[in-house]
Structure formats: C-alpha cells, structure tokens
Amino acid sequence: RLHLAHGIVGLAEALVRADLVLHCTVEGEVAAPPATPLAGQAWLVGANPSGAFAGHTAAIAGFTAGGWRFVAARTGLRVYDRSSQGFRHFTDAWQRCVAPATPVGGTTIDQEREPL
Numbered sequence: 001r002l003h004l005a006h007g008i009v010g011l012a013e014a015l016v017r018a019d020l021v022l023h024c025t026v027e028g029e030v031a032a033p034p035a036t037p038l039a040g041q042a043w044l045v046g047a048n049p050s051g052a053f054a055g056h057t058a059a060i061a062g063f064t065a066g067g068w069r070f071v072a073a074r075t076g077l078r079v080y081d082r083s084s085q086g087f088r089h090f091t092d093a094w095q096r097c098v099a100p101a102t103p104v105g106g107t108t109i110d111q112e113r114e115p116l
Helices: 002-021
Strands: 042-045 058-062 067-071 077-083 086-090 094-096
Touching: 002 058, 002 067, 042 077
Parallel strands: none
Antiparallel strands: 042 058, 058 067, 077 086, 086 094
C-alpha cells in the first residue's frame, strides 16, 4: 500500500513537471524568486540564483500550489518569454530567437523550383 502511495505521488509530480514544460510560457529571467508568484507562472532561473532558486541555474522554475518546481534545461528546449515577447531556446544557455534578416536584391532566380 505504501508503494502504491509513492507511485501516485510520483505520477502526480511527473504530471506537474510535464505541464510546466509543455507549451511553456515564462514571465522572464530572474535570479531570485518573485515576491508574489501566482500558481501556474514560470520563470527562467538566471545566473547566480538565490533563495529557493539556489542551485537551479538555467532551469525553468514553475510556481504551483505545492511550491516551486524546477525542470532542468536541455538542448533544444524552447519557451515563450513574455518579458521579451519572443521565443527563447536552450543550447548551452538560454538564447533569444532572432528572426532571419530580410532578403535584399532579388536578382537570383531559382532554376530548380517547381513550375507554377
């Protein structure tokens, strides 16, 4: 019976963490926990974290009814950052996604394209 209880707690914790990273939106990047977070909000943990964020550099910190939950960043992870109004992706650190430059010129014709 105790084993089953631990399994349920483990599953519940896994679902909370999955909810945190699926279609993740963060409020911004901070080194210390915000003073009045709301359940469901998340942040990227910045450099030199303190307080409840200590030891979680670059993680996603999500606030839940049960307190802070952390998900370690992995290469390829992408989040939407409300503070910068754009996507960020993780390689060795969190990077802002930059739109490609607008093409200039237009004198090159692609001979390999499909006919219209």
